Amino acid sequence: MSDNQGRRNLRMPDDNQVFAVVTEMLGGSRVQLRCADGEERMGRIPGRMKFRTWISEGDVVIAEPWDWQDEKANVEWRYDDDAAEQLRQEGHIQ
Numbered sequence: 001m002s003d004n005q006g007r008r009n010l011r012m013p014d015d016n017q018v019f020a021v022v023t024e025m026l027g028g029s030r031v032q033l034r035c036a037d038g039e040e041r042m043g044r045i046p047g048r049m050k051f052r053t054w055i056s057e058g059d060v061v062i063a064e065p066w067d068w069q070d071e072k073a074n075v076e077w078r079y080d081d082d083a084a085e086q087l088r089q090e091g092h093i094q
Contacts, residue, residue, distance in 0.1 A: 010083050012092075013062050017076060019093045020063040022055060031055060033063050033073060036093060041065060041073045053078050060084035060093060 013019060020043065024032035029050055033043040043063055045055060055061065055078055063073040079087065087093050 008083065008086060010079070010086065011062070011077055014064075017062050017064045018073075019087070020061050020073070020075075021093070022057050022059045022061060025057060031075065033061070033075075035063060035065075035073070039065075039070070041071055043073050043075045045075050049075065049078075060087060 019036040020033040020041070022031045022043070023034050023040075026032060026042070029045040029047075031043045031045065033041045035041055041063065043061070049055075055075065060079045060083075061075050062077040064076050065073045084093075
């Protein structure tokens with residue numbers, strides 16, 4: 001297999017979601033997020049992701065900010081390393 005597999009179609013954030021990078025693990029299924037809109041948010045890993053998808057510092061995720069508390073968000077999706085690199089190359093995240 002060659003290194004250049006071409007562009008993959010990746011899940012993109014909906015209107016009320018943003019790209020984010022996990023900056024710190026806080027424990028208790030909570031993480032600190034640096035969001036693409038410039039905000040720092042406390043992210044919550046929902047139960048449906050907690051045991052199926054391991055999240056660690058530096059991971060690129062999709063976060064959905066809470067409507068009633070903008071400084072908090074739910075983690076909706078985690079990208080693997082290859083997908084995160086593709087997002088960086090395409091300019092979606094820094």
